[in-house]
Amino acid sequence: MSPPLLEVRDLRIRFFTEDGEVRAVEGVSFDLQEGEILGIVGESGCGKSMTALSIMGLVPEPGRVTGGEIRFKGRDLLSMAPDEVRDIRGKDIAMIFQDPLSSLNPVLKTGFQVAEPMLAHQRADKRRALARAVDLLRQVRVPAAEQRARDYPFQLSGGMRQRAMIAMGLANAPSMLIADEPTTALDVTVQAQILDLLRTLNRETRTAIVLITHNLAVVAGLCSRVIVMYAGQIVEEGSVFDLFERPQHPYTWLLLRSVPRLDRTRPERLRSIEGLPPDLIAPPPGCRFHPRCPFRIEPCFTEPPPLQEVGPGQRAACWVTMRRAHEEMGAATLLDVRPGAGSGVHGPIREPHRG
Amino acid sequence: MRWRGTLLYIGQRLLLIVFTVLAVSSIVFIGIHRLPGSVFVSERLRASQMQALLHQYGLDRPLWEQYRDFLLGLLHGDLGISYVNQGVRISPLVGREALVSAEVGALALLFTIGLGMLLGVLAAIRQNTWLDYLFTSTAVVGYSMPNFVVATFLLLVFAVFLQRATGGMLYYQIGWTGTFGSLGEISIPAFALGFPYASVVARLTRASMLEVIRQDYIRTARAKGLPEQLVIVRHALRNALIPVITILGPLVIGILTGSVVIENIFGIPGLGKEFVQSILNRDYNIVVGVFTMYAALVGIANLLVDLLYPLVDPRIRY
Numbered sequence: 231m232s233p234p235l236l237e238v239r240d241l242r243i244r245f246f247t248e249d250g251e252v253r254a255v256e257g258v259s260f261d262l263q264e265g266e267i268l269g270i271v272g273e274s275g276c277g278k279s280m281t282a283l284s285i286m287g288l289v290p291e292p293g294r295v296t297g298g299e300i301r302f303k304g305r306d307l308l309s310m311a312p313d314e315v316r317d318i319r320g321k322d323i324a325m326i327f328q329d330p331l332s333s334l335n336p337v338l339k340t341g342f343q344v345a346e347p348m349l350a351h352q353r354a355d356k357r358r359a360l361a362r363a364v365d366l367l368r369q370v371r372v373p374a375a376e377q378r379a380r381d382y383p384f385q386l387s388g389g390m391r392q393r394a395m396i397a398m399g400l401a402n403a404p405s406m407l408i409a410d411e412p413t414t415a416l417d418v419t420v421q422a423q424i425l426d427l428l429r430t431l432n433r434e435t436r437t438a439i440v441l442i443t444h445n446l447a448v449v450a451g452l453c454s455r456v457i458v459m460y461a462g463q464i465v466e467e468g469s470v471f472d473l474f475e476r477p478q479h480p481y482t483w484l485l486l487r488s489v490p491r492l493d494r495t496r497p498e499r500l501r502s503i504e505g506l507p508p509d510l511i512a513p514p515p516g517c518r519f520h521p522r523c524p525f526r527i528e529p530c531f532t533e534p535p536p537l538q539e540v541g542p543g544q545r546a547a548c549w550v551t552m553r554r555a556h557e558e559m560g561a562a563t564l565l566d567v568r569p570g571a572g573s574g575v576h577g578p579i580r581e582p583h584r585g
Numbered sequence: 586m587r588w589r590g591t592l593l594y595i596g597q598r599l600l601l602i603v604f605t606v607l608a609v610s611s612i613v614f615i616g617i618h619r620l621p622g623s624v625f626v627s628e629r630l631r632a633s634q635m636q637a638l639l640h641q642y643g644l645d646r647p648l649w650e651q652y653r654d655f656l657l658g659l660l661h662g663d664l665g666i667s668y669v670n671q672g673v674r675i676s677p678l679v680g681r682e683a684l685v686s687a688e689v690g691a692l693a694l695l696f697t698i699g700l701g702m703l704l705g706v707l708a709a710i711r712q713n714t715w716l717d718y719l720f721t722s723t724a725v726v727g728y729s730m731p732n733f734v735v736a737t738f739l740l741l742v743f744a745v746f747l748q749r750a751t752g753g754m755l756y757y758q759i760g761w762t763g764t765f766g767s768l769g770e771i772s773i774p775a776f777a778l779g780f781p782y783a784s785v786v787a788r789l790t791r792a793s794m795l796e797v798i799r800q801d802y803i804r805t806a807r808a809k810g811l812p813e814q815l816v817i818v819r820h821a822l823r824n825a826l827i828p829v830i831t832i833l834g835p836l837v838i839g840i841l842t843g844s845v846v847i848e849n850i851f852g853i854p855g856l857g858k859e860f861v862q863s864i865l866n867r868d869y870n871i872v873v874g875v876f877t878m879y880a881a882l883v884g885i886a887n888l889l890v891d892l893l894y895p896l897v898d899p900r901i902r903y
Contacts, residue, residue, distance in 0.1 A: 286808055320810030327808075332801040337823050337899055347809040382899045398809070 234261035235438050241298035243280050250511040254280045256462045265436040269453035271443055273507055277462040278442045282408045286325050287315040320347040324399035328411035330391035334383035340394050341379025347401040366397040389420035408440045425452050446489055458482045461508050461518040468544030478546035480523050504568050524572040525555040594903035602884035609880035614655055614873045618648055624668040624867045664874040669866045675874040683878045686844050686855035689771050693840050696779035697786055705790025727784025732843050736777035736850045743773055774851040778843050782836050793825040826897050837886040
């Protein structure tokens, strides 16, 4: 296998707030191959967006990358000068954002905004960049592209705005596109169109895509490999098929279980995961998921589990893993998923020291 | 077409301005004629002489007749003649004075917007540094000081201290040499007039910039790999301008009315000086003329400000 396009190693991001240091991302490592579509899933605040922004060098104040490496084509982005990163930004790595209306400048014409990455990297003069912007809009299937290029963002529909964002991302034919919740602000039919477009673009241009979402259906439909994040850490990683078929981390398992199914004949209750994500200023000791985990055992309270191989190409950070939970704790028939319900370990073994 | 709506809008606004000006001048005309005493009260005339003078100027006629003549004159752009400076026609007089005031006002506006925005933007992009604190506290001083205090202070510095320091080589001369002031003559009054408002603009620009640079589209602009200067100027500033333009209307009116004080302090022969002088002289026609001119200026200035909106924010169309 050729060397990966992007290697993230032991990434750490902290937010220095008045209440204390928020450990938003702790020890995240993953690879992205050329032309691959990688999904990163997790709840709001699990650090998935911050991981993406750190690749772009755009972590907002008061956040800072405090450790790790982000190697893009073998070069560490974190040790580069700001101007060098800026040169990669929008040219080799592009990013599109969640809400296409607020992510487009309201006072500039759509065509110009699509052309801007080319101008920023001196790829074309203004006239040619604007002409190419119309081509790009056509490529992302914006109808009447010439007319739309002259419109302002507020004159476009939600789907068209996101298409324009994607066109903007593709302007300099990047080798990697980060899509941060690209369909969340759109209605369902438009979501499907946008995902379809991303898939086509990936096939046609071989642009690698990092897709960040909390929507498991989006991941299932588009990605080849998935990373599940919880409380700033990767809890599970694997191919979409393995992960959906045989999730090994209880969080992934609960996440998949909480997706409402329409193909059941009898209506059932909506299942959720008990409890709330932890406070990242003082994260729980041991496994960060243990306060909500139905299968926790004693080491979970004290020892952080390493991310280890649980199957071919699948890794999970769990002392128990779902294989054992199924075999010993009857996970499949478990109705009560309150913390400790499966394993019978309810309270902390040792009082965790806080602060 | 695109411009038809705009032209129609301008037409409507101009019509409104005409009515406003008519209403203002009518109220002032009737009001000032109802005041006790008359133009010639300070001349200590005998009753018969007074009667003769009033008759000569037609001031002994019924008020409605005088008002009718005034309106007929106004429709032809004729505001009558001065009672105190005999034979002086008022329309060209206030017209010229309005130009003088507009000259000072325009430079004051330039100070207000230029200085205000520059300081506001710099303070915002250097938020919480000494530069920000310096500009913010200067702005607080600026808008807590009325313009006559600023004016007096500037006079003290430029007309007194500077004259002593340079032995009279470099100093500010109160009063005007020609009909219109030179740049040296108008810049200090204009600064005094504009400075308090520049502070308001600086504060607003800072707040608005700080809000805009946290917007998603600024992150998009950075994600494109644009240099920071372009992100600020092209993406942030234009959006930050929108609330600044909103206060431009009241601001222009503030500058126009502020000119009454400033012109009297600096001895500028503009509308503001005439305003005070004519009221003191009971020179009825000039008072009405000055008010009429002010009403027209405020109306037109507001119209111009409103026409700026769609240029900055494409979401606004008339």
